[in-house]
């Protein structure tokens with residue numbers, strides 16, 4: 001057996017795979033150790049000297065492949081490290097990782113029961129369970145259906161298409177062109193809605209937010225009426241449960257009332273906040289979500305399921321089939337020997353599709369629903385602690401109050417602590433976060449992201465999804481920022 005043949009053979013590959021897996025297991029533990037850096041920053045030119053990225057005519061030996069794998073690991077960012085707080089995903093859950101490896105060993109694709117029998121039933125179980133959690137079973141009967149999506153942005157896009165499909169079905173008018181269809185979302189909503197509105201060729205009107213980043217209902221009402229008076233068709237609202245930067249929750253009940261009044265589709269982007277459904281203590285933040293026509297939820301964010309794991313749920317059971325189905329006869333034959341209801345692929349927009357469900361289901365088996373609840377509660381407790389610490393320390397200032405994981409704050413360096421009436425104060429403060437970010441990245445000690453927001457100068461956003469983070473790590477973040485910013 002030769003290496004150009006795409007099949008493993010015991011004599012040639014067993015030892016190689018064993019060595020690689022042993023190294024990966026070592027890497028896994030190394031990558032989450034507080035003794036090790038979050039990253040080893042190298043300029044691109046230097047990185048190209050360390051790793052030869054070029055592709056060659058002749059094959060590499062197995063030893064050099066192991067060496068390449070070790071360098072790839074060494075110079076990649078350790079997103080499972082407790083000091084990686086840069087994105088809305090982090091952590092390296094051992095069971096999630098095992099589920100991910102299982103997924104890769106299967107190399108499956110979920111369109112038909114005949115190709116993916118086990119995964120089809122796993123998907124059905126997880127989707128049904130989540131529907132019962134988000135939409136609360138009415139009289140014990142199951143409502144709705146769902147899809148796994150290649151990420152939350154894509155899910156927000158599918159939701160726009162469903163809203164448009166539903167509008168067209170209701171109006172049955174071919175005279176209304178897409179450009180007259182108007183979608184409303186807040187100015188703090190995730191940018192994917194703007195991108196996908198472009199793809200779907202519909203207009204977006206941005207609704208103002210309040211000081212906490214929640215959609216302003218008065219502005220939403222006024223803007224819907226304004227569009228109607230122009231002869232346009234308001235057809236959908238995308239509300240957010242957990243905005244990307246401030247972590248705000250739009251008032252879903254009021255928005256649902258407005259959508260009902262104007263016969264509009266309500267999509268809730270709960271990519272980030274959706275995981276709260278697992279917590280009895282904190283799920284009240286999602287109040288009203290069951291009135292949404294569609295809900296986007298990313299288990300790869302708050303629940304720390306490995307990337308990517310994202311679902312779009314809808315209370316309208318047949319909408320995915322109606323909007324997407326094309327019944328390709330080479331794949332979805334109706335004369336198969338088993339129930340073709342299990343050939344779920346036709347309700348998707350993709351054809352081949354990675355089984356993102358497997359790692360989630362495997363983790364769920366390992367932790368139980370109660371484990372996810374403890375995980376979410378722990379993250380919420382640590383965020384509250386982080387906020388309390390900011391209020392105690394004079395070098396830090398909150399940007400706004402928050403009820404979720406996101407804690408947005410400024411680090412005020414010694415030179416700006418004297419007075420905030422300094423000429424140019426905001427310009428000077430604007431430069432602090434990028435400079436600190438450069439220092440922490442080059443030192444490899446911490447990764448935490450910053451951004452400006454409207455008139456607000458650059459500030460840091462603390463977020464965690466890794467429930468391996470503890471109180472001491474919170475103090476570490478403050479100490480490290482103070483240490484890095486001491487001379488500024």
Ligand SMILES: Cc1ncc(COP(=O)(O)O)c(C=O)c1O
Pocket residue numbers: 088150151152153154156190192240242243244269271272298310
């Ligand atoms: C509120 C919200 N919606 C959607 C997304 C997009 O999710 P994804 O990164 O999976 O595309 C994000 C990403 O951070 C988000 O914060």
